[in-house]
Amino acid sequence: MSDFFQFLISGIAVGSIYALAALGFVLIYKSSRVINFAHGQLIAIGAFIAYALAAWLKLPIALALLAAVLATGLLGFVVERVFLKRLVGQPIISVIMVTIGLASVLDGLMYLTPFGSGNFSYPAFLPQEPLRLAGITVSYPQLLAVGFTALFLLLFGWFFQRSTLGISMRAVADDQMASMSVGVSVEKVFALAWAVAGVTAASAGMVVGTVSGLNQDSLIAIGLAVFPAVILGGLDSIPGAVVGGITIGVLQNLAAGYLNRFVPGGGTELVIPFVVLLVVLWFRPHGLFGTEEIERV
Amino acid sequence: MRNPWAQTGNYRTSYEQDTTIFATYREIASVVALLVALLVLPQLLERSQVLTLNFILIYAIAVLGLNITTGYAGLISVGQAAFMGVGAYTVALTAPYLPFYLTIPLGAAVAAAFGAIVGIPSLRVKHLYLALATLAFQEIFVWTVGRMPALAQGASIPVEMRNFLGYEIGFRNHNHFWYYVILFTLVLMVIAWRNLLRGKYGRALVAVRDNDRAADAMGMDPGRTKLMAFALGALYAGVAGGLLAYFQRSVVIEEFTLAKSVGFLAMAIVGGLGTVVGSLLGPAFIEYLQLSMERFSEWIKGSQAIQQIIPPGVDVASALLPLSFGLVIVLFLMFEPRGLYNWWRLVRSYFRTWPFKY
Amino acid sequence: MKRSMLLVGLTLLSLAQAQKTVSLVHSGAITGPTSDVGGPYAAAIEDYCKYANEQKLIPGYTLNCIVRDDQYQNPNAQRFLEEALDRAKPAVYLGYATGAMLALKSLIQEVKLVAIPASAHIGLIDPPDNTYVFLPTSSYSEQVVALLEHIAREKKGAKVALVVHPSAFGRAPIEDARKAAAQLGLSIVDVQENGGSLDNTALLRNLEQKGAEYIVHQNVAGPVANILKDAKRLGLDKKIKQLGAIYTGGNDLIRLAGDAAEGYLWASSYYTLEEDTPGMRLHRELAAKNNRGVLGQSHNYTAGLLAAAIAVEAMKRAAQRFGRIDNATFYDALVGMNGPNAFNPGFVVKTANSPEIDFTKSEQTGGEGLRVLEVKGGKFVPITQPFTSTLFRKVHYGK
Structure with missing residues (x-):
């Protein structure tokens, strides 16, 4: 039984990373209906900026993390301004393809730095010894993941309920035309969504970096793991992203714990998220919390 | 239809005329000329250049299929490579027992069946969600092949064909032989594509893409239409996969990954969605872009002067390929969303009235 | 021109x-x-x-x-x-x-x-x-068999788990490893594929339950580093010894796993940089x-x-x-x-x-010569004399 709780806790920790990555992804979709295939690249770039600042410029780690988060937010903003702004009104497939192209461009930019190949890890800044409680162990990087996710969830909750900007973002998500007519700047909202997505992506990247080291391929792969999470939670729901992310994380750990012994070679944790994705699409395409679209001719 | 050789505008007055394959004799003549050129071309090239052509033509078949799913029906598919894989593995398993002209259609049929299964959510959901269904299929496919000893768990399965009706095929003529087989198949697939889409079914696809509720009201079944689009797209991928298996002499899982699927989408976009010309130009452009970038990065590597400017640790040569690939996609979408096909159209319409201005 | x-x-x-x-x-x-x-x-x-x-x-x-x-x-x-x-x-x-x-x-x-x-x-x-x-x-197979021989010398009848990369590269040595283990009196308790998970708790707990005393890796450095770190977190680093073939080790592993790499055993044919x-x-x-x-x-x-x-x-x-x-x-x-x-x-x-x-x-x-190296103080140090696998040719070619 203690195994079960250990799997659960580890799953929640991993799921928090997915949730963190998914938050920004959902935010972009919610405001502009764009599925961002370059999310993994934002995650990687955020993580590498933090590394460069901490290891090369020898900034204190907290400062490096903060600066990296802001820089990646700025990158998200610039990406929206330069590439996506011009595509407002184009068919959605074009916009999605642009993010695929962007992913490749950002990959190329990473190859211009030493990070394109090779493995790196942050200078140790968290206690090495794990926390032990009732036979369950949690490492500090895992706590960091959960902490970051909770923090962003609270911030977002406040932002969307209380701040004018947040409310205008919700308005745009609801009805672009109507919000434009009451004077909400749709452009500003789109750019902001990308900036915030950059911020959460960078946080996710840094957590992955502390948990498992920095490698371009594995950081980008997190961008792919986001898809099952957001579909499960509902593409346009922020609480859904968190619930979806954590559920996928837990399912992966439970699959690894209980399913792998029945499959020769194991590895079911790699495929379970996508099976979930397919099943959700078959039976409940709008996910747990997503809004069902009502369309008129 | 005054002078069928020098038509200066669109004189179509009936549905029958609108659904003809060729509008003018000049079009027929240019297609014939193109075919003759394609038939002669490999005789003038080195083996390795024919190899590149073969890849382009195989990818063109896959992109044609994608142009049904994505171009006509508007369903983004990031699983085209997996469907290709289905075709290729079917060929790998049946090649020892059957000739290639049976195994490839068989692979296509199996791929189409998979396409229909993956397309099931299309009965309920729309565009974006379907993209994710294909993504899931893509990942599940690669994972499953890795667990199947019958498919060598993704390692190489040799597909050898050394003899065709007494004609010996070896290193010397392998590429050329398959070039003609692939070209022949491509022509067949293009004819099928045109015939399929110029009629009722093609119009149904477009209607469903543009507004599925309206299409529904007009008596088309959007769900079935989309399902068909998926199956057909996968069928083309299956044919491409089968050809690839014979041409590469083996089937390896690395050929059928997500990156390849994304590459096909890029080719379709760059070429121009929903067009035959685009399906040929897109793969050719992307492949030759890669070749010229390789040249360029080798030149950078070889040039002492440039190497001295670049700070150590920076690998410009390696970065060029992904950078150029991504930029091409982004720039095309931003400035020429109709793709290379549009350039082709402009050139053609210029020459249609040449030497008169209009 | x-x-x-x-x-x-x-x-x-x-x-x-x-x-x-x-x-x-x-x-x-x-x-x-x-x-x-x-x-x-x-x-x-x-x-x-x-x-x-x-x-x-x-x-x-x-x-x-x-x-x-x-x-x-x-x-x-x-x-x-x-x-x-x-x-x-x-x-x-x-x-x-x-x-x-x-x-x-x-x-x-x-x-x-x-x-x-x-x-x-x-x-x-x-x-x-x-x-x-x-x-x-x-070959990878020979390296893994050599590692199994090393384990057999260290502990008779030990229980060994294989963790491999999910690809042809990773799966290459499995068959020969099974045959060699049978000859050496070792038992292979599990074979798992792992291409790098953010958390390997479940993997390690399962291997622990099956009584694995050794994990032999055929993988790249990234996944192995994650498994080493998680083993340390779960307190399994003393209980389960981990070893791996050529591409699992080297400076990359130490850079990624840090302290958790201590005690890791690596089969390498090459001399070290020093x-x-x-x-x-x-x-x-x-x-x-x-x-x-x-x-x-x-x-x-x-x-x-x-x-x-x-x-x-x-x-x-x-x-x-x-x-x-x-x-x-x-x-x-x-x-x-x-x-x-x-x-x-x-x-x-x-x-x-x-x-x-x-x-x-x-x-x-x-x-064909190789050595087993151990991470000591953040560096791979050879702990055996160069040796050749005696068993590999027997199990693979049957001679």
């Missing part, structure tokens, strides 16, 4: 100097997946080629090195090989990825071109179509001279140097023995590299009774 003029110019120039050109072609993943291995490997080949030309290692010949980035994609690898066959007529092909090499085997056989891959998948030198493929050092052998001196010299930085500290740089060195040595011998270098003479020179003619460049450890690198027509593995 310019290019052809350049070519004509170059040809005239080379005629004037009475120097003939011989080509070596390498296609590897300088970017893309596994580029952390492919980068240093390709850099080493380039550097060794330069060195060979400076030192005029091949009498009467200039070495033309074609190093290309296939991004781990088979069509690219295939195209590079065929382009080279059309144009440069290389004497040897230095390949890379398991998948691409397996796919190209039949072509290589047909054109009778010697191929020396970076992948040490045993399927490459097993029939069919295996005549012209040669591995510089022992050791004083002619090969490792050359490694340090070339890496410094070409400003290779981190790339030059990798054992994959040594591996690249070795592959290039074997190729150049065989070219040299072909030139000396036959007066010309082509596919056939290269092959003859390479398979003649044994007995008193074995090759001793000082990259690979050698055992008391066998030379460093030797090939025959039927023995397509170069350096």
